[in-house]
Amino acid sequence: xxxxxxxxxxxxxxxxxxxxxxxxxxxxxxxxxxxxxxxxxxxxxxxxxxxxxxxxxxxxxxxxxxxxxxxxxxxxxxxxxxxxxxxxxxxxxxxxxxxxxxxxxxxxxxxxxxxxxxxxxxxxxxxxxxxxxxxxxxxxxxxxxxxxxxxxxxxxxxxxxxxxxxxxxxxxxxxxxxxxxxxxxxxxxxxxxxxxxxxxxxxxxxxxxxxxxxxxxxxxxxxxxxxxxxxxxx
Numbered sequence: 620x621x622x623x624x625x626x627x628x629x630x631x632x633x634x635x636x637x638x639x640x641x642x643x644x645x646x647x648x649x650x651x652x653x654x655x656x657x658x659x660x661x662x663x664x665x666x667x668x669x670x671x672x673x674x675x676x677x678x679x680x681x682x683x684x685x686x687x688x689x690x691x692x693x694x695x696x697x698x699x700x701x702x703x704x705x706x707x708x709x710x711x712x713x714x715x716x717x718x719x720x721x722x723x724x725x726x727x728x729x730x731x732x733x734x735x736x737x738x739x740x741x742x743x744x745x746x747x748x749x750x751x752x753x754x755x756x757x758x759x760x761x762x763x764x765x766x767x768x769x770x771x772x773x774x775x776x777x778x779x780x781x782x783x784x785x786x787x788x789x790x791x792x793x794x795x796x797x798x799x800x801x802x803x804x805x806x807x808x809x810x811x812x813x814x815x816x817x818x819x820x821x822x823x824x825x826x827x828x829x830x831x832x833x834x835x836x837x838x839x840x841x842x843x844x845x846x847x848x849x850x851x852x853x
Contacts, residue, residue, distance in 0.1 A: 620694045621836050624702040624719040626712055626742070629735035632725045633761035635661040636797050637828075638703040641723075643806035644829040645699045646674040652693040654702045656681040656711055661801075662703050668804025683710040690718045716746040721836060722756035725791075728763060728772030733779065740784065755839050757785040759828070762793045789828045796821035 625638040638653070639662060645651045655662035655677055666677045676697075678689055686702075693700040702719070704712045716722055722743050726736040736758055743756045758779055763772060779786060791797065796807055799815040807822045 620698050620700065621720040622690055622694060622700040622702065622718055623721045623723060623832070624704055624715045625723050625725065626704045626716065626739050627706055627725055627735065628738045629726075629732060630706045632727050632732060632735075633791060633797075634706065634725045635665075635703050636801070637723065637725045637759060637761060637791055638662070638701055639665060639800060640791065640797065640807070640825045641829055641832060642675055642699075642701045643672055643800075644825050645701075646672040646806075647808075649674065649699060650697040651675045651699045651701060652678060652697040654678045654681060654686070654689055654693060654700065654715075656686060656715060657703055657705045659705075665801050665804060668801075670803075670805025670809050672806055681711065683714060686711050686714050687718055690715070713742065713746055713749075716743055716754060717750050719754060720839070721832065722754055723759050723787075723832075724756065725759045725761045726775075727761055728769060728775050730771065730775065733775045736779070755835065757787050757835065759787045760790040763790045765792050765794075787828070787831055789824075789831045791828060792821075792824055794821045794824065 625634050627634045635657065642651050642653050651674060653662050653675065660679060662677055663679045678693060681689060690700060690702065702715045704715050724736050724739045726732045743754055747754050776786065794817065796810055796815050796818045799810055800807065803810060807818060807825055810818050812818055
């Protein structure tokens, strides 16, 4: 059962927003458990607003001593486990990375944010060496403008790709509906169109991102299965 960890050493990049968007979209298909490993408990605060999808539950009170057990337990109860990590490089974050099937690093399109994303990617590489396995990971551009693509964003994207960093093809745009989830609770689909604009465009954006996550996980699983068959044949 896939465990997906969202990490970023820098606050304000939309990490919790991205994690919650993915969780609520996946919950339309299957049970999801979100582990709120951020000391500020943003996911728990969102859940307490109400209208949380029936298929989605939130685990809190996470410590570096308990997080691996909490991830393992969640994986026995739900097909998808999403971990919203704290915004620092800590043992808790390192343990979450080590247990993840996919690590998502959200970043905005500035040079400063790109440097912080590089720090997060370095932590993933360290955990790969520690666990002696490849950990699927990718950078997600967040809060991007819908119509205008800035030069700084294009430069950041080019530099990351030049260094071999996997990038999501999809982006999470700057949208009122994404922010509104944390004001009114619930999923995008339960927001009131009279109070929030362009919900349908936000839903389309969220589903494109979610479908890409599922594709990456499926491709990784198929690759691992093929390698397993090759090893048996040898």
